[in-house]
Amino acid sequence: MKTQHGESVLSRAARILEAFSQDTPALTVSEIARRTGLHVATASRLVAELVAQGFLSRDDDRRVRIGVRLWELATRASPTLSLRDAAMPFMEGVHDVVGHHVQLGVLHGDEVLFLERLSAPGAVINYSRIAGRLPLHASSSGLVFLAHGPAELRQRVLAGPRTAYTPDTPATPERLRAVLAEVRKQGYAYCPGYVHEEALGLAAPIRDADGTVAAALAVIVPNTPHAHTLVPVVRTAARGISRALAARDARDRRA
The missing domain is CATH 1.10.10.10 (Winged helix-like DNA-binding domain superfamily/Winged helix DNA-binding domain)
Structure with missing residues (x-):
C-alpha cells in the first residue's frame, strides 16, 4: 500500500x-x-x-x-542460528581461559556485526556488544574479514575515511595494508590498543565448508604482553567452530 x-x-x-x-x-x-x-x-x-x-x-x-x-x-528465522549454536560451546571454553570478553562477529556491509558476546564482571573495556557494529579497519574481527575478503571490500575501506580511535589504530592506507599482510601471513589479527589503549583484540577466522571466511572469533583482553599466550587458544577454538559448521552442513545436505 x-x-x-x-x-x-x-x-x-x-x-x-x-x-x-x-x-x-x-x-x-x-x-x-x-x-x-x-x-x-x-x-x-x-x-x-x-x-x-x-x-x-x-x-x-x-x-x-x-x-x-x-x-x-x-531470532526464530535468523540465518545465523546455526553459526551461533556451533560457536557457543567453543566460546564458553575460551571464556573460561581468558576471563574477559569473547565475541562472535560476521561481516555486514563494511562493518562487523556482533552476534554473540560473553563477558565477565570487571572485564577490560570493550566497545562492541551484541547487535553492535565496529568498522573493519580498527577491530580484530574486521581485519580478519578485510584480509580474507574480496579486493573490492579492501579498496572501499582503503579509500576511507577511517577513524583513528587511538594512535595505534591502522588508519592510514600504508599502515592498514601492512597490517592486513601480517594477518594473512600469521593467520590471525593481533590488535593492541587499536580501539582503546587499555584493550587488545585478538581474532581468528571461522570458515564454512567451502573454506570461505564466514565469521570471526575474537577475544578482548587487557593490552599486556600476556595476550600473546592466548593466540593458540583462539585459533584452536576457531578451527573447532569451522569443523562444527562443516559437520552441520554435511548433515543438512544428507537430510
Whole structure:
C-alpha cells in the first residue's frame, strides 16, 4: 500500500523500527517523528499499530521500545542460528581461559556485526556488544574479514575515511595494508590498543565448508604482553567452530 506521498506504509514502519538504537532503546513519539522525518500524527498512528501487533511496546511513562515479538520472530528465522549454536560451546571454553570478553562477529556491509558476546564482571573495556557494529579497519574481527575478503571490500575501506580511535589504530592506507599482510601471513589479527589503549583484540577466522571466511572469533583482553599466550587458544577454538559448521552442513545436505 502506497501513501499519498509515494512511500509505502511498510517503508515508514521500517523507518520507525530503525529509529531505535542500543544507546536509545526507548523513545517518545515526538522523538520518533524527528528521527524519521514523519509527521507526529503519522508517527503516532503507525506506532499504535506496531504496538498492537507486538512489534513495539510502551512503558508506563508512554515511551516506546522494541517489542518482544519482533525479537522472537527475528531470532526464530535468523540465518545465523546455526553459526551461533556451533560457536557457543567453543566460546564458553575460551571464556573460561581468558576471563574477559569473547565475541562472535560476521561481516555486514563494511562493518562487523556482533552476534554473540560473553563477558565477565570487571572485564577490560570493550566497545562492541551484541547487535553492535565496529568498522573493519580498527577491530580484530574486521581485519580478519578485510584480509580474507574480496579486493573490492579492501579498496572501499582503503579509500576511507577511517577513524583513528587511538594512535595505534591502522588508519592510514600504508599502515592498514601492512597490517592486513601480517594477518594473512600469521593467520590471525593481533590488535593492541587499536580501539582503546587499555584493550587488545585478538581474532581468528571461522570458515564454512567451502573454506570461505564466514565469521570471526575474537577475544578482548587487557593490552599486556600476556595476550600473546592466548593466540593458540583462539585459533584452536576457531578451527573447532569451522569443523562444527562443516559437520552441520554435511548433515543438512544428507537430510
